Amino acid sequence: MHMVNRIFAELQPGERAELRRLVTADDLYVFAAASGNHNPLHLPAHDGSGESPRVAPSMFVASLISAVLGTRLPGPGTLYRHQTLEMLGRAHAGEELLASVEVLEKNPDGTVRMATEVTRVGDGAPILRGEAVVEAPQTRFECADVELPGLIVERHRHFEALLARARPLPHMPTAVVCPDDTNSLEGALLAAREGLITPILIGRAAAIRAAAETCGADLSGAEILDVPGPDDAAAARACALVHEGRAAAVMKGHLHTDDLLHPMLDRNGGLRMGRRFTHVFVMDVPGLPELLMVTDAAINIAPDLSTKVDIVQNAIDLAQALGIEPRVGVLSAVETVNPAIQSSVDAALLSKMAERGQIRGGLVEGPLAMDNAVDLAAARTKGLKGAVAGHANILVVPGIDAGNMLAKQLSFISHAEGAGLLLGASVPVILNSRSDSAMSRLASCAVAALHHAARTTA
Structure with a gap:
């Protein structure tokens, strides 16, 4: 953005400048991180109601006035002295705002009094109004651009969209093989609570219950199939459940991938297709x-x-x-x-x-x-x-x-x-590593559910 300022001697009452800005959900996260204001009302999907009000903080909206003053009028070199604000409405992510300033008077001490306003583009509804007193620049400043480091908000909107699509689907009966550590067991139970799968826990029942006790998980109502033998025996039991029509997916628990896959590759009882x-x-x-x-x-x-x-x-x-x-x-x-x-x-x-x-x-x-x-x-x-x-x-x-x-x-x-x-394989097989986050485990189940739904409706 090419920037050139208006020095104090040039400014005239009635001069105006404005700036348009589309408010995004990422803006709300960035402002929360920079300001420390973690009010859930301003964070999408974090208000506790299950909805996303995405209300932009008033001081974020007010910062658009600062942007006009610092980059447009008077422009680079401007410093704040005073700002009054009257909050007249609410802005939300997804709305475009128009921030404007107007020179009201010049003072002998080099300050300028300016009217400030933010309205919503479209219906013109006022969001905030006030006055600013600024020190106007005394020397010329012009540049073609100001380099800033790029910012990326570390959130996973695409997985959130997948989960939203997968939740309305029928719960997918899933054979969970050897969920006898806390990570794999919690991942399966979390996916069940989110309405993605109905887990069938297969493996050494005593070890599965011990893992549940360690992490405080409630196994009441969960189906547990006790397979006291080696891990690949539990994987073979999972394959049998698929052939019986009781399982529509298989999920890896706490076992080596080779032990999980070996029974699946069997020409008779496996899942090759x-x-x-x-x-x-x-x-x-x-x-x-x-x-x-x-x-x-x-x-x-x-x-x-x-x-x-x-x-x-x-x-x-x-x-x-x-x-x-x-x-x-x-x-x-x-x-x-x-x-x-x-x-x-x-x-x-x-x-x-x-x-x-x-x-x-x-x-x-x-x-x-x-x-x-x-x-x-x-x-x-x-x-x-x-x-x-x-x-x-x-x-x-x-x-x-x-x-x-x-x-x-x-x-x-x-x-x-x-x-x-x-x-x-004849059914999707969910593979998670022990270091996977809760979001990764949920997303794997969502991907499997959507893949299963597409195959069964094809």
Whole structure:
């Protein structure tokens, strides 16, 4: 924003300046963090009523007056002396406000008295009114722009939207395998309280009850199936429940992933359905406009081309179930095909297979480097066009090393939350790690519920 001030000698009574500002929910969080005012009335979905009043704090609205004074009139170099405020109405997130100031008189001491007002754009309703006395700048200031660090609010609006869509669905009966530690048990019970699943707890009953006692969980009414044998025996029992029609999903508890998957891969009693088992992280990354999916970062170690076909198709199917337009970026170290880099060759073949209809339901492009997959400017710099480059929302990694690193970088550096789901089985399999937050566990169940609903209504 180009800024130039009006010095004291130039100011004339009647001069006006104004500034429009759309109030967002993020503004309310930023103001609460900066001011220390954590009044729940001003924090979306935190007022305790189950609704989101999103009332903008009056002092946040008043700060728009300060913005006009400091950047427009008189502009840079202005300092406050005095401000009166009369609160006339309430502003809310989602509303556009108009802040305006007008010069009333100039004083011999170099101060200026100004009328100040904020109204709501649209109906013109007054929000606040008052007067300011400021020290006007005495010297000229002009600049093309003032650089400020970017701010990202660390909240997970995309997962919140998924939960809102999943809650009205019928509770999904879910076989929870070996929930005999506090994290896995609390995650399953939390999802049940949120109306996402009906858990069937499978494993050593004594250990499950001991975990409940440790965390103070109430197991009254919960179905517990005692399987005293090894962990894979509990996983086999979960598979049996799926075949009996008693379970529509499987959830990992406190056991190794290999022990969970081994019975599922059994040709007779397992859950195979033609495609390879693949894993998808559904990531809610603060600052991104939509969910980002990373695959495969947990199951297939060094997938060949045919495995990558299933990885891509499973991810596209999940994206469609979540209401996402699938745009698949197949990653490599470069965005051109290099026969010495197998991932670039595979990426080009996957892109062509999608063009020929061998992969269906989404746009697939590759090879793409990470930067030009997700950043439009980087894509255009390399001369890449199309609907995927710079806009990818599904990232297909070359192997488990790259995928695991990428997912954990998003979680621990970019403050993303990740929902984990195993696909390719006859039912969704919810995979959580012991370090997952409550939001990650809930989101994994929501993703599974939406995927299940899409398959059963297809």
